[in-house]
Amino acid sequence: MKRLSRQFLVFAFSTVLWILLDQLTKYLAIRYLKGELPVPVVNGFWDLCYVENRGAAWGMMQGKQLFLRLFSVLALGGVIWNLRGFFFRFRGGTWIASLLTGGIIGNLIDRFFRNGGVVDFLDFHWGSSHFPAFNVADSCICVSFFLLLFIQWKVKQEAG
Numbered sequence: 001m002k003r004l005s006r007q008f009l010v011f012a013f014s015t016v017l018w019i020l021l022d023q024l025t026k027y028l029a030i031r032y033l034k035g036e037l038p039v040p041v042v043n044g045f046w047d048l049c050y051v052e053n054r055g056a057a058w059g060m061m062q063g064k065q066l067f068l069r070l071f072s073v074l075a076l077g078g079v080i081w082n083l084r085g086f087f088f089r090f091r092g093g094t095w096i097a098s099l100l101t102g103g104i105i106g107n108l109i110d111r112f113f114r115n116g117g118v119v120d121f122l123d124f125h126w127g128s129s130h131f132p133a134f135n136v137a138d139s140c141i142c143v144s145f146f147l148l149l150f151i152q153w154k155v156k157q158e159a160g
Helices: 002-033 065-081 093-114 136-159
Strands: 040-043 045-051 116-124
Touching: 002 045, 002 065, 002 093, 002 136, 065 093, 093 116, 093 136, 116 136
Parallel strands: none
Antiparallel strands: 040 045, 045 116
């Protein structure tokens, strides 16, 4: 029981940190980038810019705010529901769950309190190739997804 309490505290604390980092960076993007030209960080590769994405990843599902909010709430519920039964059972699962939860909540805050538009500001490109702008919450979700894939692969390697 003591281990579970410690895991939950680590999960809760790190989730709050991810949310705060996401919201702070979005606040800074709104304050300093909204209405401005992109700011190059690495010329020809990485800019800071202000984008309001009213869709999902890569701008898909534009204007489907009710669905995106509902899906996000259900995904968040699924993560919370599976904390003890899934995430807390494997090494690193607590951190992965906090990344995923922090990312989902970070973007949900935008969806509910910024007229449905998620603030994106990290903009990567190479020559004529351009990756859609994203934010810290998106990064948290993607990193957690790839870590889950890696752990699943590793477990299969050890079993087989």
